[in-house]
Each structure stands twice: as structure tokens, then as C-alpha cells.
Amino acid sequence: MTLTLALGAAETRSLVAGTRAALQVATVGRRIDGAGMALEGELAALMAAAQGGDAAAYRALLKACLPVAAAAARAQGLRGEAVDDAVQDTLMTVHRARATYDPARPFLPWLRAIARRRAIDRLRRDGRRPREVHDPLAYEGEVDPGPLPGAGLDARERGAALARAVAALPEGQRQAVEHLGLRELSLDETARLTGRSKGALKVNLHRALKALRASLTRGEDR
Amino acid sequence: MSDLGRHDGLVEDLASHLDPVRPLPAPGSRAALWLAAAVLLGLALATRYSAAGLAVRMAVPDMALAALGAVLTAVSAAYAAFATSVPGRSAAWALLPLPAAALWIGASGLGCLRDWLVPGAPLADAGEMRGCFGFLVGVSAPLSAILVLMLRRACPLRPNLTAALAGLAAAAAAAALLVPFHPHDTTVSDLVVHAGVVAGVIGLNALAGGRVLAGRPG
Structure with missing residues (x-):
């Protein structure tokens, strides 16, 4: 009740929609657990083959790593081009660290640890660059180049x-x-x-x- | 939006430069290898040990405990350093050497306290202190270097943490190897020198080792 009063009607609607979406994701997540296990086994096998020098397996593995690395970067708060930069850093680190993967252990935690760390490194590097402190004001003052509401009627x-x-x-x-x-x-x-x-x-x-x-x-x- | 073309280019590039690699041994095996190197260093110095002096020192409970703490710290810190150098292993491994380090530092501190409570205990002179300092630094440096070189073969995602653990392992190993040579009981000034050297070794490792580990070429 307090929540409904404190938030506006629009916020309450979006909160309810967000909760529904989260519940759906959780349900789907449970459903694809089996598929996740299969993916895990497949990736572990590909990495073991790559450690043996199989370039085709390595290519397939790196391509499968792309969405995982991008998701990890986004989860750390990166957006836009920074996500791609973090994905590239992750691929380079996977290549450099491929001897540290133990085929007896699951692959995805190994990959996610690298992706998360590279995303954090990217955030830190970007954080050190000088930034426009009045960016939020510029954003507020930005004029929407699209037609105004009612522009069609006017025309x-x-x-x-x-x-x-x-x-x-x-x-x-x-x-x-x-x-x-x-x-x-x-x-x-x-x-x-x-x-x-x-x-x-x-x-x-x-x-x-x-x-x-x-x-x-x-x-x-x- | 994801830049697929750019990623595809890199994937092709990496796949075309793929060399077979042998998976690194488990952190425990690698830590055992480094500890073996430390033991070898101890054996090389064995000619200068005084067995009788060692027996007398080990009969004192807090000195024996301090020595045990130093050995356990070296073992656990070395394992933690190797564990944290592998992606996907928990950073909580860094907590592993803390109990042993507490025993080591606590028992050494107890030695000081005993000397303080029993006045008249002989204090170490400046020459002995310099000897301890030189020994600790001289033994820590090669052990740190070997450890950092071994860790470089892995991929520490938290290079400073891993390097600090390497420093702790090297300093603890040096302290453990010093026990048979120690010409006197632990005193406050002695502990200050040890603590200073240990902190210095850890700090230098974290600074220099972290850079070495982070900047490993691809």
C-alpha cells in the first residue's frame, strides 16, 4: 500500500511488469537448466580439444564465448562500444590463459571469471579518463530531433x-x-x-x- | 549492438595462431614444487645450521609455535597464491594463510612479551639485527622471484592479491629458514625488523609482482 502511494501509478505498473518478467526469466531458467548442462559439457570438450591444438574446435568455442562475455560485461554495467571492447579483452585473455583451464572442471565459471574481471578492468580504465561533469545537464537539455507530439495534426x-x-x-x-x-x-x-x-x-x-x-x-x- | 565483424576477425586471428598447450598442474602440485625449491635452499644453507642451537630453540614453546606458524603460513600462502592465479577459483582462498599467519605473528609476539616480563634478557645487538635483516631479504628475494615466475605461467585475474600472497609465502619461508640460524630469542626490536621485512617483501611483491603478473604478454 505504502509502495503504491509512494510511487506514481506509472512506476507501480513498471514495477509489476518488471517483477513478472523476472518471474518468467526464473521459470525459463529452470527449464533450460538441462540445456545449460549440455552446453557446459560441449564447451568443456571444445576447450580440451583447443588445448590439444584443434583450431576448428577453438573457433567454435570462441564464438560460443561471445554472448557469455557480452552478458558478463553488461552485468557489470558496461554499455555500447565498451561491451565490445570488454568482449575483445576477454577473448585475448581466454587465449592467453587457455593452459590454466583444467578439463576436469566446468568451463563456464572459468570463462565468466575472466569476462567479469576484464569488464571491471575496462570500467576502471574508463573511470580514470576525464569526463564531462555536466553530462547529466547536457542530457537534460538535449532536444529530441524527432517530431513533437501533435506535429502531424499541425501539418x-x-x-x-x-x-x-x-x-x-x-x-x-x-x-x-x-x-x-x-x-x-x-x-x-x-x-x-x-x-x-x-x-x-x-x-x-x-x-x-x-x-x-x-x-x-x-x-x-x- | 554487438560488433560481430570485429569479433569474428579476432576469433579467426586467434584460431589461426593456436598452438597446443598442456594444462597447468593443479595449484597444490605447483605449490609443492615451489616449497621443494624452498626446502632445497634450506638444505643448501644446512652447512651453517647449528643442530644443538635448533634443539634448544625448539624446546621453547613459543619459538616452536612461531616456527610452525611460519612453515604453515608459507605452505598455505603458496597454495593460495597458486589458487588465485587460476581464473574461476574463489578469491576467498586468499584467507587461507590468515590463521597460520596469526599463529606465526602471535607466537613471535609472545616471545617478545616473555622477554619483556623477564627483565635482564639479553637484547640483540645491531650486528645480529643486520644479519637477520640480510638473511630475510636474501632468502625472500630469490623465493619471491621463483614464485612470481611460476605464477606468470598462469593468469592471475587479481595480480596484486596473488603477488601479495606470493610475498607472504616467501617472507614466511624465509622466516622459517631463519629459525635454525637465529642467534637470540625474539625481542621487540627483532620482531619489528621481521615485521618490517615481511611487510616490505609483501608490499614489493604486490607492487612489482602485480605489475609483472598483470603485464604478462599474450
Whole structure:
């Protein structure tokens, strides 16, 4: 009850959703325990073969290590490119430390220990670099380049206003705007279509734009 | 998003440079090997031992306990150093030498206390102290070097911790080897010298050894 009062409705919903997701993960985790054991055995066999110099087994093993290393890096709080850097460090360490793997022991704890340590090393290295202390402020002040909510409505309204203004123009001016301005036809094509001279079309377009500017500016001022 | 192309390139590179390796022996076997080296060093110095003096010192309970503590510290710290040099082994192995170290330090301290409680006990002179200092440093240094070289073959993920354990093992082994040579009972100044040397050996190992272990080329 206190929790519901202290948190807003949205937070409560996300908390409930998060709990549900965690329960689902736990259930799935129990279900794939058997598969995990099989994977463990497979990886241990691949590593034993790699220690013997089997390059194909080693390649398969390293590829299987990628998601485990990435997950360990993310679990330590790394994001984006730093995850890839930590994965690379992990692969290098796996290569260097491959003699320390004891085939009689499980492989994944060995791998995870390396991945976790390399992720922590990466965090420490990044932590030592100078950072912008006002980053959170910059983040707060960042303008979302995407359309604002209601931008579609706004555009539709402006389109409708323009259509109304064009429809209200005298016939000659309307034709000039529609063909030359909106459909972007050439003067020759428009002259053929409407049977008007090019000079008349230019004059009509000029007058139409003037009239539209006047009527639309009036509309905005309202 | 994961950069798969970059990882694939590295996987190919590593797989194409794969040489067969022999899995390292278990930490216990490797620790036994180092301890054997320490015993060999002790045997090499045996010509200078005085058996009668050793018997007299071992008859004193706190000196015998201190010697036992030093030996146990050397054994357990060496095992812990090798265990922590293998990925996936718990860092809690680093706690293994603590009880033995407590016995070693506690029993040595008891020796001081006894001398303090019984006035008139002869104090070590400056020459003897220098001798102890030289012996401890002279024996710790090669034992540390051998241990760090052996540990470099593994992959210590916590290089400073592993190197500090190596320092503790080397210092304890040196202290254990010193017992038969010790020209006098433990005194406060004696303990200070020992503690200083042990701390120095551990600190130097953690500083230099940590770098050596962390910077092992791939």
C-alpha cells in the first residue's frame, strides 16, 4: 500500500511488469537448466580439444564465448562500444590463459571469471579518463530531433488551410499555383494544359503567391 | 549492438595462431614444487645450521609455535597464491594463510612479551639485527622471484592479491629458514625488523609482482 502511494501509478505498473518478467526469466531458467548442462559439457570438450591444438574446435568455442562475455560485461554495467571492447579483452585473455583451464572442471565459471574481471578492468580504465561533469545537464537539455507530439495534426491543419486558400483564389491564379507551384510542372507544360500564355501564367502565379501570403498570414494572426 | 565483424576477425586471428598447450598442474602440485625449491635452499644453507642451537630453540614453546606458524603460513600462502592465479577459483582462498599467519605473528609476539616480563634478557645487538635483516631479504628475494615466475605461467585475474600472497609465502619461508640460524630469542626490536621485512617483501611483491603478473604478454 505504502509502495503504491509512494510511487506514481506509472512506476507501480513498471514495477509489476518488471517483477513478472523476472518471474518468467526464473521459470525459463529452470527449464533450460538441462540445456545449460549440455552446453557446459560441449564447451568443456571444445576447450580440451583447443588445448590439444584443434583450431576448428577453438573457433567454435570462441564464438560460443561471445554472448557469455557480452552478458558478463553488461552485468557489470558496461554499455555500447565498451561491451565490445570488454568482449575483445576477454577473448585475448581466454587465449592467453587457455593452459590454466583444467578439463576436469566446468568451463563456464572459468570463462565468466575472466569476462567479469576484464569488464571491471575496462570500467576502471574508463573511470580514470576525464569526463564531462555536466553530462547529466547536457542530457537534460538535449532536444529530441524527432517530431513533437501533435506535429502531424499541425501539418494536416496547415495543409487544409493552404488548400482552402488555394481554392478561394480566382480560376487563373489557382491553375497557376496548382500546376507550377504544387505539381511543379514547367511553364511550357502548364501553358499547353491551360491554354494560357506563359506571360499570363507568370503574372497569375505572382499574384496568387501574393494573395496566398496575405490570406495565410491573416489566418496565422487570428 | 554487438560488433560481430570485429569479433569474428579476432576469433579467426586467434584460431589461426593456436598452438597446443598442456594444462597447468593443479595449484597444490605447483605449490609443492615451489616449497621443494624452498626446502632445497634450506638444505643448501644446512652447512651453517647449528643442530644443538635448533634443539634448544625448539624446546621453547613459543619459538616452536612461531616456527610452525611460519612453515604453515608459507605452505598455505603458496597454495593460495597458486589458487588465485587460476581464473574461476574463489578469491576467498586468499584467507587461507590468515590463521597460520596469526599463529606465526602471535607466537613471535609472545616471545617478545616473555622477554619483556623477564627483565635482564639479553637484547640483540645491531650486528645480529643486520644479519637477520640480510638473511630475510636474501632468502625472500630469490623465493619471491621463483614464485612470481611460476605464477606468470598462469593468469592471475587479481595480480596484486596473488603477488601479495606470493610475498607472504616467501617472507614466511624465509622466516622459517631463519629459525635454525637465529642467534637470540625474539625481542621487540627483532620482531619489528621481521615485521618490517615481511611487510616490505609483501608490499614489493604486490607492487612489482602485480605489475609483472598483470603485464604478462599474450
